[in-house]
Amino acid sequence: MFESAELGHKVDKETFAAEAPKLRELLLDAQFDLAQAPRFPVILLIGGVDGAGKSETVNLINSWMDPRHIETHGLEPPTDEERERPHMFRWWRQLPPKGKIGIFNGSWYSFPILQRAHGKTKDAQLDQSIGRIQRFERMLLDEGALLLKFWMHLSKEVQKKRLKKLEADPLTRWRVTEQDWEHFEMYDKFRKICAKTLQATSTADAPWTIVEATDFRYQALTAGQFIHDALRRRLEGKASQPLLLAPPLPPRLDSVNVFQTLDLTRRLEKADYEVELERLQGRLNLLTRHKDFRKRSVVLAFEGSDAAGKGGAIRRVTGALDARIYRVIPIAAPTDEEKAQPYLWRFWRRLPRAGRFTIFDRTWYGRVLVERVEGYCAEVDWMRAYGEINDFEEQIHRNGTILCKFWLATSPEEQLRRFEARRDTAYKRFKITDDDWRNREKWEAYQQAVCDMVDRTSPSHAPWTLVESEDKNFGRIKVLRTIVERIEAEL
Amino acid sequence: MFESAELGHKVDKETFAAEAPKLRELLLDAQFDLAQAPRFPVILLIGGVDGAGKSETVNLINSWMDPRHIETHGLEPPTDEERERPHMFRWWRQLPPKGKIGIFNGSWYSFPILQRAHGKTKDAQLDQSIGRIQRFERMLLDEGALLLKFWMHLSKEVQKKRLKKLEADPLTRWRVTEQDWEHFEMYDKFRKICAKTLQATSTADAPWTIVEATDFRYQALTAGQFIHDALRRRLEGKASQPLLLAPPLPPRLDSVNVFQTLDLTRRLEKADYEVELERLQGRLNLLTRHKDFRKRSVVLAFEGSDAAGKGGAIRRVTGALDARIYRVIPIAAPTDEEKAQPYLWRFWRRLPRAGRFTIFDRTWYGRVLVERVEGYCAEVDWMRAYGEINDFEEQIHRNGTILCKFWLATSPEEQLRRFEARRDTAYKRFKITDDDWRNREKWEAYQQAVCDMVDRTSPSHAPWTLVESEDKNFGRIKVLRTIVERIEAEL
Numbered sequence: 016m017f018e019s020a021e022l023g024h025k026v027d028k029e030t031f032a033a034e035a036p037k038l039r040e041l042l043l044d045a046q047f048d049l050a051q052a053p054r055f056p057v058i059l060l061i062g063g064v065d066g067a068g069k070s071e072t073v074n075l076i077n078s079w080m081d082p083r084h085i086e087t088h089g090l091e092p093p094t095d096e097e098r099e100r101p102h103m104f105r106w107w108r109q110l111p112p113k114g115k116i117g118i119f120n121g122s123w124y125s126f127p128i129l130q131r132a133h134g135k136t137k138d139a140q141l142d143q144s145i146g147r148i149q150r151f152e153r154m155l156l157d158e159g160a161l162l163l164k165f166w167m168h169l170s171k172e173v174q175k176k177r178l179k180k181l182e183a184d185p186l187t188r189w190r191v192t193e194q195d196w197e198h199f200e201m202y203d204k205f206r207k208i209c210a211k212t213l214q215a216t217s218t219a220d221a222p223w224t225i226v227e228a229t230d231f232r233y234q235a236l237t238a239g240q241f242i243h244d245a246l247r248r249r250l251e252g253k254a255s256q257p258l259l260l261a262p263p264l265p266p267r268l269d270s271v272n273v274f275q276t277l278d279l280t281r282r283l284e285k286a287d288y289e290v291e292l293e294r295l296q297g298r299l300n301l302l303t304r305h306k307d308f309r310k311r312s313v314v315l316a317f318e319g320s321d322a323a324g325k326g327g328a329i330r331r332v333t334g335a336l337d338a339r340i341y342r343v344i345p346i347a348a349p350t351d352e353e354k355a356q357p358y359l360w361r362f363w364r365r366l367p368r369a370g371r372f373t374i375f376d377r378t379w380y381g382r383v384l385v386e387r388v389e390g391y392c393a394e395v396d397w398m399r400a401y402g403e404i405n406d407f408e409e410q411i412h413r414n415g416t417i418l419c420k421f422w423l424a425t426s427p428e429e430q431l432r433r434f435e436a437r438r439d440t441a442y443k444r445f446k447i448t449d450d451d452w453r454n455r456e457k458w459e460a461y462q463q464a465v466c467d468m469v470d471r472t473s474p475s476h477a478p479w480t481l482v483e484s485e486d487k488n489f490g491r492i493k494v495l496r497t498i499v500e501r502i503e504a505e506l
Numbered sequence: 507m508f509e510s511a512e513l514g515h516k517v518d519k520e521t522f523a524a525e526a527p528k529l530r531e532l533l534l535d536a537q538f539d540l541a542q543a544p545r546f547p548v549i550l551l552i553g554g555v556d557g558a559g560k561s562e563t564v565n566l567i568n569s570w571m572d573p574r575h576i577e578t579h580g581l582e583p584p585t586d587e588e589r590e591r592p593h594m595f596r597w598w599r600q601l602p603p604k605g606k607i608g609i610f611n612g613s614w615y616s617f618p619i620l621q622r623a624h625g626k627t628k629d630a631q632l633d634q635s636i637g638r639i640q641r642f643e644r645m646l647l648d649e650g651a652l653l654l655k656f657w658m659h660l661s662k663e664v665q666k667k668r669l670k671k672l673e674a675d676p677l678t679r680w681r682v683t684e685q686d687w688e689h690f691e692m693y694d695k696f697r698k699i700c701a702k703t704l705q706a707t708s709t710a711d712a713p714w715t716i717v718e719a720t721d722f723r724y725q726a727l728t729a730g731q732f733i734h735d736a737l738r739r740r741l742e743g744k745a746s747q748p749l750l751l752a753p754p755l756p757p758r759l760d761s762v763n764v765f766q767t768l769d770l771t772r773r774l775e776k777a778d779y780e781v782e783l784e785r786l787q788g789r790l791n792l793l794t795r796h797k798d799f800r801k802r803s804v805v806l807a808f809e810g811s812d813a814a815g816k817g818g819a820i821r822r823v824t825g826a827l828d829a830r831i832y833r834v835i836p837i838a839a840p841t842d843e844e845k846a847q848p849y850l851w852r853f854w855r856r857l858p859r860a861g862r863f864t865i866f867d868r869t870w871y872g873r874v875l876v877e878r879v880e881g882y883c884a885e886v887d888w889m890r891a892y893g894e895i896n897d898f899e900e901q902i903h904r905n906g907t908i909l910c911k912f913w914l915a916t917s918p919e920e921q922l923r924r925f926e927a928r929r930d931t932a933y934k935r936f937k938i939t940d941d942d943w944r945n946r947e948k949w950e951a952y953q954q955a956v957c958d959m960v961d962r963t964s965p966s967h968a969p970w971t972l973v974e975s976e977d978k979n980f981g982r983i984k985v986l987r988t989i990v991e992r993i994e995a996e997l
Contacts, residue, residue, distance in 0.1 A: 070828060077829040082821065083867055089830035096585050120830060189795070304680070330573065337561060338568040339580035339611060350843050376574055 016210040020168040020227035024237075031232040038239050039079045045246040046116070050084045053114020053355065055159045057246065060122045063167030064205065065195045066177040067228035072167065073120050075235050076242070086111055090121025099312070099369040101414040103151065107363040112355035113159075123148055124212060131208050132201055141208070145215045147406070152221055154403045157396070158357040161249050162221040165238055166213060167228040171202045272466045279426055279485040288488035295495040296335035302499065303336060303370075307506045312367040312416045315498065316378040319423030320461065321451050322433040324484045324491070328423065329374055331491045332498065341372035346381060358382060359407055366411070378420075379404055383468050388460045401471040412476040417505050419498050420477060422465060423484040427458050507701040511659040511718035515728075522723040529730050530570045536737040537607070541575050544605025544846065546650045548737065551613045554658030555696065556686045557668040558719035563658065564611050566726050567733065577602055581612030590803070590860040592905040594642065598854040603846035604650075614639055615703065622699050623692055632699070636706045638897065643712055645894045648887070649848040652740050653712040656729055657704060658719040662693045763957045770917055770976040779979035786986040787826035793990065794827060794861075798997045803858040803907045806989065807869040810914030811952065812942050813924040815975045815982070819914065820865055822982045823989065832863035837872065849873060849891075850898055857902070869911075870895055874959050879951045892962040903967040908996050910989050911968060913956060914975040918949050 026034075049057065059076075061069050077085055088109050097105045103123065111117030127144035130136045136144075155162055169177060178195055181187045198205065213223045224241060228234045283291070302308060315332065317325045333341055344365050353361040359379055367373040382400040386392045411418050425433075434455075438447050454461070469479045480497045484490030517525075540548065550567075552560050568576055579600050588596040594614065602608030618635035621627045627635075646653055660668060669686055672678045689696065704714045715732060719725045774782070793799060806823065808816045824832055835856050844852040850870055858864040873891040877883045902909050916924075925946075929938050945952070960970045971988045975981030 070830070073829045078821065078825050081817070082824045082829075082832075083817075083834045083836040085829075086833060087829035089828075094585065094587050096587050118829065326572070326574075330569065333573045334569050337580075338564045338573075338576075338578035338609065339561070341573075342577060343574045345574040350841070352841050352843050 016213055017168050017170075017206070017225055020225045021170040022227065023229055024227045024233045025230040026232040026236050028232070031236060034236055035079075035239075038236065038243060041243050041247075042080050042239065045243055045250060046080050046084055048250050049116075049246065050081075050114050053112070055161055055249065056111040056113050056355075057116040057161045057163070058111065058155060059116060059118045059242065060124070060162075060164040061118065061120045061167065062122065062124055062165070062209075063226075063228065064169050064174055064202075065198050066174055066181065066191075067167035067169045068231055068234060069120055069167050071231060072165075072235055072238055073118055076118065076239065079239060080116070084114070085116045085118060087118040087120065090125050096368065100366050101410040101416070103410055104363060104366065107360060110155075110356060110360065112352065114355070123151065124216075128205070128208055128212055132198075132205050141212070145212060147410075148216055149218075150402065150406050152216065152218070154357060154359075154399075154406070156218075156220050157399055160357075161245060163242060163245055164216075164221060164223045165241075166209070166223050166225045167234065168225050169228050171199075173229050174199060174202065267463070272462065273469050273481065274424060274462065274466070277424055277481055277483050279424070279429075279483050281483050281489050282486040283488040283492055285488065288492060291492045292331065292495070295492065295499055296331070298499045299332070299335040299495065299502070300337075302502045302506065303340060303372075305506055308502075309370045310415065311505065312369055312414075313372045313498075313502065314367065314411055314416055314418045315372065315374045316380070316418070316420040317374070317376055317423070318378060318380050318384065318421065318465075319482075319484065320425060320430060320458075321454060322430050322437065323423035323425050324487050325376055325423055327487055328421070328482075328484075328491050328494045329376060331495055332374065335495075336372060340370060341374060342367070343374045343376060346375060346377040359403065362407070367416070379407065380468060380472075383472075384461065384464050387464050388457055401468075404472055405474060408472070408477040409474070417501055418477045419501055420479050421482050421494055421497070422469070422479055423482045423490055423494075425484050427455065429485050430455065507704055508659050508661075508697070508716055511716045512661040513718065514720055515718045515724045516721040517723040517727050519723070522727060525727055526570075526730075529727065529734060532734050532738075533571050533730065536734055536741060537571050537575055539741050540607075540737065541572075541605050544603070546652055546740065547602040547604050547846075548607040548652045548654070549602065549646065550607060550609045550733065551615070551653075551655040552609065552611045552658065553613065553615055553656065553700075554717075554719065555660050555665055555693075556689050557665055557672065557682075558658035558660045559722055559725060560611055560658050562722060563656075563726055563729055564609055567609065567730065570730060571607070575605070576607045576609060578609045578611065581616050587859065591857050592901040592907070594901055595854060595857065598851060601646075601847060601851065603843065605846070614642065615707075619696070619699055619703055623689075623696050632703070636703060638901075639707055640709075641893065641897050643707065643709070645848060645850075645890075645897070647709075647711050648890055651848075652736060654733060654736055655707075655712060655714045656732075657700070657714050657716045658725065659716050660719050662690075662697075664720050665690060665693065758954070763953065764960050764972065765915060765953065765957070768915055768972055768974050770915070770920075770974050772974050772980050773977040774979040774983055776979065779983060782983045783822065783986070786983065786990055787822070789990045790823070790826040790986065790993070791828075793993045793997065794831060794863075796997055799993075800861045801906065802996065803860055803905075804863045804989075804993065805858065805902055805907055805909045806863065806865045807871070807909070807911040808865070808867050808914070809869060809871050809875065809912065810973075810975065811916060811921060811949075812945060813921050813928065814914035814916050815978050816867055816914055818978060819912070819973075819975075819982050819985045820867060822986055823865065826986075827863060831861060832865060833858070834865045834867060837866060837868040850894065853898070858907070870898065871959060871963075874963075875952065875955050878955050879948055892959075895963055896965060899963070899968040900965070908992055909968045910992055911970050912973050912985055912988070913960070913970055914973045914981060914985075916975050918946065920976050921946065 049055075061073055063069050073087055077087060086109070093105050097108075106119075106123050109117060109119070127136070127141055127148070131138075131141040152162060178191050178199060182191045213225075217223045226234050226237050315329075317329060319325050329343060333343065342365070346361075349358075349361055362375070362379050365373050365375075382392065382404070383397050387394075387397040408418055434447055434451065469481070473479050480493070482490045482493050540546075552564055554560050564578055568578060577600070584596050588599075597610075597614050600608065600610070618627070618632055618639070622629075622632040643653060669682050669690060673682045704716075708714045717725050717728050806820075808820060810816050820834060824834065833856070837852075840849075840852055853866070853870050856864050856866075873883065873895070874888050878888040899909055925938055925942065960972070964970050971984070973981045973984050
């Protein structure tokens with residue numbers, strides 16, 4: 016992995032002085048084009064050994080380019096707002112929007128590597144982390160990001176010299192910490208772990224670029240030219256477009272599907288409903304005041320066909336909660352800040368803090384439902400979404416956040432009755448749009464999409480609950496009971 | 507203040523049962539109209555004595571209305587991300603966008619009142635806080651918010667009964683804390699402080715509404731109907747539009763202005779410039795590694811006519827800094843999330859954490875410069891902006907954030923030379939737009955706007971630095987020196 020980066024690569028002063036200004040013009044030019052028509056974000060990872068001039072390189076890139084369109088991030092301890100969310104939250108909130116360059120001096124690789132080196136994790140856990148990183152980066156690339164990964168390398172011998180030299184100079188002595196020497200003692204261990212990690216995460220469209228850091232001029236010019244070439248190639252559309260074709264969906268030879276497990280005739284009489292409602296709301300309210308709940312959080316995902324009763328079901332949940340601890344997020348068209356990010360970004364930013372609920376009225380599943388059926392995104396894009404969504408939910412789960420997902424089901428006949436009732440009601444808030452009527456014509460296609468969704472996104476920690484909502488009372492109670500029982504089981 | 511709220515107002519069960527469903531329909535209807543065409547945000551403050559059913563009222567309003575368009579906030583301890591910013595940061599980030607309702611159960615009033623009651627502040631400081639609140643709310647109203655302020659009141663006698671009753675019931679006992687009794691002992695003190703605060707902050711367009719909380723049905727119905735009436739009146743444009751006419755600007759009888767204090771012939775030779783640059787960048791870099799800097803932060807505001815050299819000056823500053831500790835924010839058109847908020851919101855959200863720099867390339871002064879000159883906002887709006895900006899900067903200052911503001915000045919002749927050079931250069935990133943040429947024709951109007959700006963927004967903690975930028979080297983060094991000396995003086 017590091018062989019070519021221990022050969023003593025060098026650039027002499029004159030070459031550097033001649034090349035740097037030219038490179039700077041080229042970089043500014045490419046950056047200008049990127050910012051003028053923001054089509055993709057650039058994500059630059061800078062990793063490497065201590066003393067390998069990572070910060071110097073980042074600073075030089077900033078000075079060569081227009082700092083107004085660069086966001087540089089260091090490896091800081093997470094804030095309390097970050098600690099209460101899944102581990103990747105901090106990186107999601109730092110992702111650059113389209114048209115900007117995000118530089119990560121230290122990244123999602125840092126903790127897995129450090130923890131393994133310090134023996135806090137075993138190989139199996141490092142492999143798990145690598146797997147998660149692979150999927151995360153795959154998603155970034157598929158969402159259109161230009162991802163460039165640099166590893167600044169020093170041989171053991173050169174690293175030792177470098178640290179000694181920094182220590183000898185009173186102006187730079189502060190930069191060498193005890194930790195640096197501690198890490199130096201672990202050089203061979205680090206090298207092995209890093210080589211494994213880098214190899215496993217070097218993909219065709221986002222390989223690691225190992226840069227020898229013995230000579231800063233060589234290092235800086237290599238990084239700068241590489242960034243320019245990659246940026247320019249992508250701007251001019253010369254990057255090889257991955258030819259992703261999902262295999263066709265398996266043929267459906269009969270009409271048996273998961274919905275047939277539902278008995279839509281189930282009903283709950285008003286009197287029973289009211290008793291159950293009060294009892295379950297009481298239990299839910301008590302659970303939110305349980306001392307262990309302060310460290311947990313809840314995400315509720317509501318999907319269902321139009322007029323299936325999502326709003327009513329949500330109100331029966333919020334009715335049990337103190338208004339300060341929940342937020343209901345209706346998912347409509349994304350804002351322009353959201354459109355400049357991967358599609359899951361708008362959901363990441365809404366994940367609840369500890370002790371809170373976030374209730375999504377329609378969710379990230381829009382990708383595999385409406386976007387699929389209406390053809391708003393390509394087949395390969397919604398096909399990959401199943402895996403991306405499973406990753407997202409696994410991270411929510413690992414954070415200790417309780418996730419309940421509901422599909423509210425009615426028959427098409429009942430939907431029609433509700434549409435007609437809404438159409439005829441005086442209150443315009445129940446306005447039925449032309450879209451609603453059109454969607455009815457695609458009932459079969461939506462059913463198919465829902466079945467695929469349930470099949471592909473039901474891990475044991477985040478199962479779908481299909482809710483018979485032909486009778487609203489029955490549906491609401493089933494939703495509430497599911498939530499109460501899940502939280503009780505978790506606390 | 508509280509007289510009418512101690513008379514034992516009541517609503518009987520039958521009236522409530524008859525009125526509540528009607529009110530709910532009306533509220534949902536008004537809320538639907540608000541969300542359909544988002545023209546303004548609704549900010550609802552709920553204050554009052556302990557045990558006065560504030561949370562119950564908030565929960566009831568949430569259950570009556572559509573919780574998807576309501577954001578309820580409680581009074582939580584600030585997070586570390588909030589503690590590093592000015593005090594009002596936490597409220598700014600919670601402001602509802604246009605079309606939504608933000609309910610604040612506990613608000614910007616809570617700390618000033620509590621601190622005064624506990625003797626941690628004196629009357630003078632309470633008055634200061636009241637003054638700041640008045641100006642903040644004035645800004646919200648002028649920016650179009652519908653601000654409704656409720657105070658839930660109980661007489662001393664009723665409060666005592668209420669607390670005892672809650673304590674007697676095992677289901678509600680947890681809600682009565684020692685602090686509640688402690689506060690009860692201070693009832694008279696609180697009453698006096700609250701009356702003073704409420705009176706001082708009851709304005710014609712955002713008066714406090716005192717609601718007797720002895721009977722929950724009365725309290726809830728009063729709040730609900732009031733919210734509906736205010737919302738409906740505003741939706742139908744019946745709210746009295748404040749007739750704000752700024753007095754005319756004072757006549758200008760001569761052409762003497764602050765720019766004439768500048769000597770644009772000042773120059774710095776290249777050799778001197780390079781020595782100075784390195785020296786000042788070194789000092790600045792050391793300052794950012796000073797241990798006291800970890801608790802401070804810096805905001806740099808750059809303004810100047812087109813081609814005055816803002817970008818170049820900024821790069822000389824960032825060249826001295828580690829890329830991880832600064833962020834350069836170019837101010838262009840606001841995003842749609844920003845457009846749904848008061849115009850200062852987009853700057854509040856970018857304020858730096860401790861130990862960081864935020865550098866604004868163009869700033870909140872756009873309001874009194876381009877927006878004024880181009881007529882993008884009404885005279886009353888930019889006239890009030892001076893005061894709003896002074897408040898904003900005072901809060902930055904009180905937070906310990908060091909604020910430097912630069913106006914980079916050139917002669918119109920030098921600007922023309924730079925425009926022509928840019929037009930003729932090969933690099934398209936220096937593209938000159940038609941707007942740039944048009945703006946030149948308004949040179950006088952811009953000069954006038956700048957003079958007014960300097961006159962009206964130069965408090966001692968946030969003075970303007972006018973920078974002679976006819977010679978770029980001279981300008982850049984003056985900027986750097988100003989920053990270095992300000993930070994040295996502050997640390």
